Amino acid sequence: MVNERVVLVTGGNRGIGQAIARRFAAAGHRVAITSRSGAADDTDGILVVNADVTDTASVDAAVSQIEETLGPVEILVSNAGITRDGLVLRMTDEDFTDVLDANLTGGFRVARRVSKSMMRNRWGRMIFISSIVGLGGQAGQANYAASKAGLIGLSKSLAKEFASRGITSNVVCPGPIETDMLMALTDEQRAAMLSVVPVGRLGQGDEIAAAVEFLASESAAFITGTVLPVDGGFSMG
Amino acid sequence: MSDNFERFKKCAVDVLSVDEAQVVPEATFESLDADSLDLVELVMALEEEFDVNVEEEELDGVNTIQAAYDLVVSKL
Numbered sequence: 001m002v003n004e005r006v007v008l009v010t011g012g013n014r015g016i017g018q019a020i021a022r023r024f025a026a027a028g029h030r031v032a033i034t035s036r037s038g039a040a041d042d043t044d045g046i047l048v049v050n051a052d053v054t055d056t057a058s059v060d061a062a063v064s065q066i067e068e069t070l071g072p073v074e075i076l077v078s079n080a081g082i083t084r085d086g087l088v089l090r091m092t093d094e095d096f097t098d099v100l101d102a103n104l105t106g107g108f109r110v111a112r113r114v115s116k117s118m119m120r121n122r123w124g125r126m127i128f129i130s131s132i133v134g135l136g137g138q139a140g141q142a143n144y145a146a147s148k149a150g151l152i153g154l155s156k157s158l159a160k161e162f163a164s165r166g167i168t169s170n171v172v173c174p175g176p177i178e179t180d181m182l183m184a185l186t187d188e189q190r191a192a193m194l195s196v197v198p199v200g201r202l203g204q205g206d207e208i209a210a211a212v213e214f215l216a217s218e219s220a221a222f223i224t225g226t227v228l229p230v231d232g233g234f235s236m237g
Numbered sequence: 238m239s240d241n242f243e244r245f246k247k248c249a250v251d252v253l254s255v256d257e258a259q260v261v262p263e264a265t266f267e268s269l270d271a272d273s274l275d276l277v278e279l280v281m282a283l284e285e286e287f288d289v290n291v292e293e294e295e296l297d298g299v300n301t302i303q304a305a306y307d308l309v310v311s312k313l
Contacts, residue, residue, distance in 0.1 A: 119278060
């Protein structure tokens with residue numbers, strides 16, 4: 001039986017975040033998710049909290065609500081993110097800064113908010129959901145790739161700052177995963193993507209969740225500041 | 238000892254995991270084995286206890302119990 005923890009998955013209402021939330025819930029943890037709309041499908045046993053990660057007060061209120069209902073957050077899975085794709089030449093300042101604000105600064109806001117109680121408890125796990133795009137870049141996604149690369153520097157810094165407090169911080173970089181975000185691509189785009197994945201298929205959300213669950217476990221206490229691609233071999237080069 | 242110092246001392250004992258007897262005005266944080274993160278933690282606890290707000294830059298040069306205590310009390 002697992003040591004029951006309080007888990008927060010931001011952006012846990014769909015896609016990879018949802019798969020992560022469900023996996024933690026199935027393992028017996030107390031799980032909360034945040035979403036911008038506050039609504040989420042199939043949330044049996046999962047606390048759904050409304051939060052906008054671009055708003056510090058909203059993050060504070062959401063985490064306070066989780067603390068009152070479930071207890072202090074012990075495992076943070078920072079997953080909330082948006083895309084606003086476009087070629088650099090046609091990308092506005094807002095397209096760039098809005099994505100940075102949600103994906104990178106949002107991760108920072110939530111991590112800062114939960115680090116206090118983790119520090120007090122001398123135990124914590126932070127896992128940031130980045131992307132292989134953050135490792136290799138992507139035409140049409142300069143903003144998204146920059147935000148996802150930024151999470152790596154954020155996570156490594158947190159890992160160093162909090163190492164003495166029993167708190168680890170790691171990054172998981174999903175490759176092409178079967179989600180709504182990816183299914184929005186054309187068949188051709190998907191085929192091109194698959195041609196460079198050695199394993200030769202799309203990944204499942206639960207395969208990301210499995211890696212996250214491990215990094216959040218007691219067994220992973222000696223793993224911190226790492227970047228783990230879960231991508232069917234895509235990023236090995 | 239003033240009541241305020243007793244409250245301060247309790248925070249320091251809790252956060253830094255030291256004995257009450259070690260929390261004397263002339264003690265340095267170094268001598269208490271407190272690193273920069275401990276100091277931030279202590280300040281957060283003091284902010285809560287005394288309902289004050291301490292800015293990051295005000296912590297520069299705050300190396301002793303006395304200096305930290307004076308900083309907090311100056312805000313009451």
